[in-house]
Amino acid sequence: MGISYDASVPSPADKLVVERLRVRKGKNAILNGVSLTVRGGEILALIGPAGSGKTTFLRCLNRLIDLEPELAVEGRLRLDGLDVYGEGVDVPSLRRRIGMVFAVPNPLPMSIRDNLTLGLRILGAAAAGPPSERIERSLKAAYLWDEVKDRLDDSALKLSGGQQQRLCLARSLMAGPELLLLDEPCSGLDPISTAKIEEALQGLKSRISVVLVTNNVKQASRCSDRTAFLLMGDLVEMGETGLIFTNPQNRRTADYVSGRFG
Amino acid sequence: MSRRAAESAIEAVIRVSASLAIVGLVLIFVFIGKEALPVLLSQEVRQEAGLSRLFLPQSPEPSEPKEFAWQPISAIPKYSLLPLLTGTIKATVVALLFALPLALGAAVFSSEFAPSWLREIIKPSIELLAGIPSVVLGFFALMVMATYIQDLLGLDYRLNAINAGIALGLAVIPIVFTVAEDALTAVPQSYREGSIALGATPWQTAWRVVLPAAFPGIFAACVLGFGRAIGETMIVLMASGNAAVLSLSPTDPLRTLSATIAAELGEVVHGSPHYHVLFFIGTLLFLFTFATNLLGQAFVERLKQRLSGSRL
Amino acid sequence: MSRRWINRITFLFMGLTGLACATVILLVALILGHIAYHGVHHLSWEFLTTAPRAGMTEGGIFPAIFGTVFLVLLMTIAVVPLGVCTAVYLQEYAPAGSKLVHAVRLAIQNLAGVPAIVFGLFGLGFFIEFAGRSVDRLFYGGQLHFGQPAILWAALTMALLTLPTVVVATEEALRVVPRGHREAAYALGATRWQMVRYVLLPQATGGILTGTILAVSRGAGEVAPILFTGAAYYLPELPRRLNHQFMELGYHVYVMATQSPDVDATKPILYATVFVLLTLTFLLNFSAVVLRARIRRRLAEGR
Numbered sequence: 001m002g003i004s005y006d007a008s009v010p011s012p013a014d015k016l017v018v019e020r021l022r023v024r025k026g027k028n029a030i031l032n033g034v035s036l037t038v039r040g041g042e043i044l045a046l047i048g049p050a051g052s053g054k055t056t057f058l059r060c061l062n063r064l065i066d067l068e069p070e071l072a073v074e075g076r077l078r079l080d081g082l083d084v085y086g087e088g089v090d091v092p093s094l095r096r097r098i099g100m101v102f103a104v105p106n107p108l109p110m111s112i113r114d115n116l117t118l119g120l121r122i123l124g125a126a127a128a129g130p131p132s133e134r135i136e137r138s139l140k141a142a143y144l145w146d147e148v149k150d151r152l153d154d155s156a157l158k159l160s161g162g163q164q165q166r167l168c169l170a171r172s173l174m175a176g177p178e179l180l181l182l183d184e185p186c187s188g189l190d191p192i193s194t195a196k197i198e199e200a201l202q203g204l205k206s207r208i209s210v211v212l213v214t215n216n217v218k219q220a221s222r223c224s225d226r227t228a229f230l231l232m233g234d235l236v237e238m239g240e241t242g243l244i245f246t247n248p249q250n251r252r253t254a255d256y257v258s259g260r261f262g
Numbered sequence: 263m264s265r266r267a268a269e270s271a272i273e274a275v276i277r278v279s280a281s282l283a284i285v286g287l288v289l290i291f292v293f294i295g296k297e298a299l300p301v302l303l304s305q306e307v308r309q310e311a312g313l314s315r316l317f318l319p320q321s322p323e324p325s326e327p328k329e330f331a332w333q334p335i336s337a338i339p340k341y342s343l344l345p346l347l348t349g350t351i352k353a354t355v356v357a358l359l360f361a362l363p364l365a366l367g368a369a370v371f372s373s374e375f376a377p378s379w380l381r382e383i384i385k386p387s388i389e390l391l392a393g394i395p396s397v398v399l400g401f402f403a404l405m406v407m408a409t410y411i412q413d414l415l416g417l418d419y420r421l422n423a424i425n426a427g428i429a430l431g432l433a434v435i436p437i438v439f440t441v442a443e444d445a446l447t448a449v450p451q452s453y454r455e456g457s458i459a460l461g462a463t464p465w466q467t468a469w470r471v472v473l474p475a476a477f478p479g480i481f482a483a484c485v486l487g488f489g490r491a492i493g494e495t496m497i498v499l500m501a502s503g504n505a506a507v508l509s510l511s512p513t514d515p516l517r518t519l520s521a522t523i524a525a526e527l528g529e530v531v532h533g534s535p536h537y538h539v540l541f542f543i544g545t546l547l548f549l550f551t552f553a554t555n556l557l558g559q560a561f562v563e564r565l566k567q568r569l570s571g572s573r574l
Numbered sequence: 575m576s577r578r579w580i581n582r583i584t585f586l587f588m589g590l591t592g593l594a595c596a597t598v599i600l601l602v603a604l605i606l607g608h609i610a611y612h613g614v615h616h617l618s619w620e621f622l623t624t625a626p627r628a629g630m631t632e633g634g635i636f637p638a639i640f641g642t643v644f645l646v647l648l649m650t651i652a653v654v655p656l657g658v659c660t661a662v663y664l665q666e667y668a669p670a671g672s673k674l675v676h677a678v679r680l681a682i683q684n685l686a687g688v689p690a691i692v693f694g695l696f697g698l699g700f701f702i703e704f705a706g707r708s709v710d711r712l713f714y715g716g717q718l719h720f721g722q723p724a725i726l727w728a729a730l731t732m733a734l735l736t737l738p739t740v741v742v743a744t745e746e747a748l749r750v751v752p753r754g755h756r757e758a759a760y761a762l763g764a765t766r767w768q769m770v771r772y773v774l775l776p777q778a779t780g781g782i783l784t785g786t787i788l789a790v791s792r793g794a795g796e797v798a799p800i801l802f803t804g805a806a807y808y809l810p811e812l813p814r815r816l817n818h819q820f821m822e823l824g825y826h827v828y829v830m831a832t833q834s835p836d837v838d839a840t841k842p843i844l845y846a847t848v849f850v851l852l853t854l855t856f857l858l859n860f861s862a863v864v865l866r867a868r869i870r871r872r873l874a875e876g877r
Contacts, residue, residue: 062761064760069669069670090266092765092768095762095763096763098761099761100761102754102757102761104754106752108755108758108759108773109777118759118762118772119763121772122762122768171762175762175763272767273667275659276659276662276667277667279656279659280664280667281674282660283681283682283685283741284681287685289696289700290693293696293704365594365598367591367593367594368591368595371588371594374591376592384595384599387599387602388598389859389863390606390856390859391602393791393855393856393859394605394855395794395851395852397795397797397824397827397851398609398848398851399605400831401827401844401848406608432601432605435598439598465584465587469587486687489687493689493692494690495689495690495691496797496798499828499832500828500832520691523691523695524798527694527698527801528801541699544691544695547689548688548689548692551687551692552687552688554687555683556684559683
């Protein structure tokens with residue numbers, strides 16, 4: 001399964017197909033049969049008030065939800081045709097194809113360089129290209145290269161919050177993922193770091209598909225190509241970002257994007 | 263080896279290692295019990311050292327009165343456990359009488375009254391005490407304390423229950439202190455603040471609010487201390503005189519169950535009734551400390567539940 | 575109750591508990607001071623590096639120091655991997671609430687409460703009589719090699735005794751690692767073992783070391799388990815093989831104090847030996863405490 005870092009022109013075919021995804025904790029439903037598709041080379045924003053199941057949805061995509069055995073997951077997920085929840089799926093391999101950036105930056109207590117190469121060490125076999133080239137490319141893609149290029153061996157914990165989050169973004173890009181998941185990556189970050197991350201996403205989208213969960217409606221309208229609105233576990237509406245914000249079909253969508261509730 | 267196979271192999275190794283703890287505990291019981299069984303089952307061992315001989319008074323000669331005597335090495339071997347049991351209990355009682363007031367008092371003082379700088383002196387001191395090997399405590403009791411106590415109280419015997427008991431108490435203090443102090447500091451500050459706000463003094467708060475709340479933990483501390491005292495060997499071996507006499511007086515020497523094993527296992531003939539009785543004693547000790555341990559843990563659990571509100 | 579009475583009782587209560595505290599501290603100081611006072615002046619380089627002579631009234635205790643170190647080394651090799659694996663299992667591999675987890679935890683807690691002499695009995699009944707004799711039958715055609723008191727069996731007995739210490743310390747260290755670190759590793763495609771190896775164990779090293787030091791301290795101080803599993807009072811040679819017996823500091827103190835024919839002549843050596851033993855365990859405990867404090871401080875500021 002060769003993952004080439006420089007993927008060629010993305011196909012317009014669907015990258016990820018989600019069919020009737022349902023997640024339950026005991027009797028409570030967290031997701032009620034959500035179905036959507038993620039296209040290749042697009043940024044899909046997932047918006048909705050807190051508790052709607054956006055994070056849960058995201059964690060289903062790379063099966064991080066497996067870490068919570070009390071949740072029951074049903075439905076079909078296909079990544080490039082591969083049934084994510086199928087029999088005999090090698091979950092670690094799956095996760096290597098998908099990058100994830102968490103809401104709270106979680107750099108590991110090691111040097112910047114070690115943080116970045118962790119993914120390669122996990123891959124084991126010598127991945128294509130010498131590490132230092134990849135490090136530079138990932139850091140540039142995350143708009144962090146200039147700030148840390150002279151101190152790659154410093155501890156990652158010395159960076160500011162915004163820098164740490166960009167480091168986490170660079171880290172997730174090191175193994176050349178096809179799909180990038182971001183869970184409210186800019187919550188709590190200063191506006192400059194936020195802007196840099198949004199720029200980074202724009203730069204990435206030609207090569208990778210991006211699913212961006214965000215609490216910030218304005219960020220969704222700035223960054224994404226399409227937007228999906230999740231409310232209390234239901235997918236209420238989904239479509240071209242421009243249309244969702246200017247002319248939503250559903251009244252609840254209109255209420256949410258205009259800030260009448262949130 | 264493929265990655266998946268390597269991962270499974272590592273997981274197997276980890277699982278097996280973890281089970282070794284259980285295996286070890288079970289093995290201890292099995293192998294000690296195995297050598298103790300002849301006391302219950304083997305005809306020839308029971309003749310000399312069966313349960314009735316261990317626990318009921320025996321008359322060495324038909325004409326002589328019944329007595330409880332432990333003299334395994336004599337013309338007519340006597341295997342009564344009573345002198346050893348009373349010795350164990352005597353030493354433990356003295357130890358607890360000495361240790362509990364000191365340890366509990368110190369724990370209350372440390373958690374309720376002492377300023378934090380003082381606490382920084384108290385806790386390390388207790389840890390120092392905990393770090394003293396029991397053989398050193400036994401040494402101290404044997405060489406120094408025994409003479410001192412004998413002079414102080416004008417006793418006949420230098421090595422006796424009081425000497426051993428106090429040294430044993432010293433070994434028990436750290437455990438009781440640590441568990442009790444943990445229990446007391448686990449009581450939320452809000453309990454104390456509520457009490458003070460109602461006008462109570464610190465001692466009233468401690469006595470009426472904190473201690474009752476922490477009671478399960480304090481009880482656990484006492485139980486664990488008790489268990490430790492019962493099982494301790496080196497101190498009594500060195501400081502108690504090692505005389506297996508049945509006496510209730512604290513000024514007489516004594517012999518405990520654990521010290522008996524230590525003192526006699528070295529010279530015993532493998533497979534003899536004496537050998538099996540010693541293992542029998544070991545099994546008793548094992549079961550007893552197992553039970554006290556479970557009891558202590560049950561009470562610590564209760565404390566946690568009480569403080570988290572799930573039980574009163 | 576009148577205010578004056580209340581104040582009096584407060585004072586009394588505080589006074590009594592404070593007195594209890596002071597008494598304990600005083601006793602500790604007394605014991606340590608007494609031993610230091612009587613033990614220090616006999617210490618010398620010769621004492622630490624030569625063997626005993628003339629029925630333990632002259633010479634040094636080097637063989638006992640050597641034996642103690644050798645014993646503790648073997649014990650550590652056995653107990654640390656076992657303890658770390660057990661802790662990793664309990665924290666990472668066990669399905670939450672499974673019966674095996676409960677049983678292992680219970681076993682660890684109860685192992686911690688078993689009297690030391692019972693371990694000694696186990697060492698005799700299992701390691702020497704069963705394992706040792708089996709080894710002799712299988713590999714030495716029945717000749718007595720391992721079916722007798724030996725430093726190997728004493729070390730394994732000690733390892734079982736100190737297992738709970740290592741497990742508890744390691745579990746604590748693993749528990750403190752934030753969840754986000756684990757998730758970051760998993761999201762990068764790590765298998766569970768890779769996550770443990772690259773993320774958890776490096777961060778838990780301090781705690782594991784603390785547990786090891788505490789185990790070593792206990793191993794150097796406990797005498798009851800080695801009474802019948804391999805310790806000896808006087809040996810002409812140092813133990814060079816795993817099936818040799820060994821001299822040991824604590825055991826030496828015990829025998830010298832209780833069975834020496836001439837108490838006064840051996841007193842200086844006895845006190846000095848006790849002093850060496852105390853210093854050893856004290857240094858070990860102290861370094862464990864310092865290490866633990868440093869870890870706590872780093873946790874408080876780093877995260």
